[in-house]
Amino acid sequence: MKFLGELDEVATGRTQRCNRRLTDPNRLQAIRDTGLMDTPREEAFDRLARLAAELLNVPLTIVSLVDADKQFFKADFGLPSPFRETRELPIDASLCRYTLEGEPIISSNALADPFLKFHPSTGPWGIVAIIVLPLINPDGHVLGTFCCIEPKVREWTAHELKVMRELTASIMTEINLREQIAKLKTEQNLRDTFVAALTHDLRTPLTASKLSVQLxxxxxxxxxxxxxxxxxxxxxxxxxxxxxxxxxxxxxxKAGKWVSLKVSECDFHEITVRALEELASVYTDRFVLKAEGAIKMVADPTGLRRIVDNLASNAAKYGAPGTPIEVVLGRRGGHVTLQVKNQGPPIDGGELLTIFEPFHRSRSARESAEKGWGLGLPLVKGLAEAHGGRATVTSSAQDGTCFTITLPLNAASRETFSAIADSQLAGENEPTGFRS
Incomplete structure (x- = not known):
């Protein structure tokens, strides 16, 4: 870059430091990670450029990325031809490259500024008053700039500078959120691939082992x-x-997909009885079943069994030792409810909001001697929703912890169940029954 005059020592030092930053591979990778370079215009960024022009009453605003060889205009208001069409500027003609140390460029009169007056773009671009703020990512890399230009002398007010800084922060918020979403998608794809490969590789020796044992x-x-x-x-x-x-x-x-079901006619009461009988051999005779007799459903029998297994075993593991665990089955209209209640320390209010998230374990679970992956409750919720139902939880020191599963009697009706259940559940009392 050749300036049109001799720069003083301070300005020369700034250009040298910024030139070193220009080709920093970590900075260039950070720009690539945004996924914004050489992409079409987007309203999310154009809106902020327009807003800055309106609030500051300036004719030109630009959101730029500064790469090693060019300045790319991602968004603008008032950009003249041919730059509006090409949307880029050779790096040697870029003024924004001199913010790569993180320092802004702010001037009320570029023509009298000891640094700006010698820059070859100042005259051709009609730059007189200017604000150039760097777009700095969380790692400290300058990705580009947000600037506004006024073709006449203008003293920028503190309020105007604050507006520009706030809008610059909004631009970086948009960029950072997009990056986080992209990373999460990549992580999800890797996790799905890993899980699929792991489970496939594990199932093969398990199948062989089962056949050998049966033989x-x-x-x-x-x-x-x-x-x-x-x-x-x-x-x-x-x-x-x-x-x-x-x-x-x-x-x-976790990927937002339904758990697959194999629905058939089944008896939820019978499934629950069998599940509790098997669990009683591990957790002794703590389970108290209250039910209204047979509950015929069109549902996935295996899914229902997994719901009961997970809720009942969780109650036995994390509830107060030796206390009874109530399992209540009831039927109202077109839906059935399963409640599993245990006594013991309540679950914190904040944890109730995340308790159904995959791999989440409550504090009491983490502090207990019981080991787990934090998969049981997410599976319960996923299975309930796959049937067209829902899973909820309440917990208090006085009443203990109660997980409630509400399901339609016919899983084929899950599309309409939620709306119907809202009205049916309003003001409803807890189901009652007999001890089996």
């Missing part, structure tokens, strides 16, 4: 000790398969 059981059908060992190994392999399925479903839920 062993058949060969030694007359040996009780072998049959007992086969049963224990099979149970462990089944548990590992359920964990793999939980991981797959949690990944789908």
């Amino acid at each position: 062993l059981g058949r060969r030694h059908a007359d040996m009780p000790s072998v049959q007992s060992s086969v049963a224990r190994v099979t149970e462990s392999l089944d548990r590992a398969e359920r964990m793999i399925q939980n991981l797959l479903d949690a990944s789908r839920i």
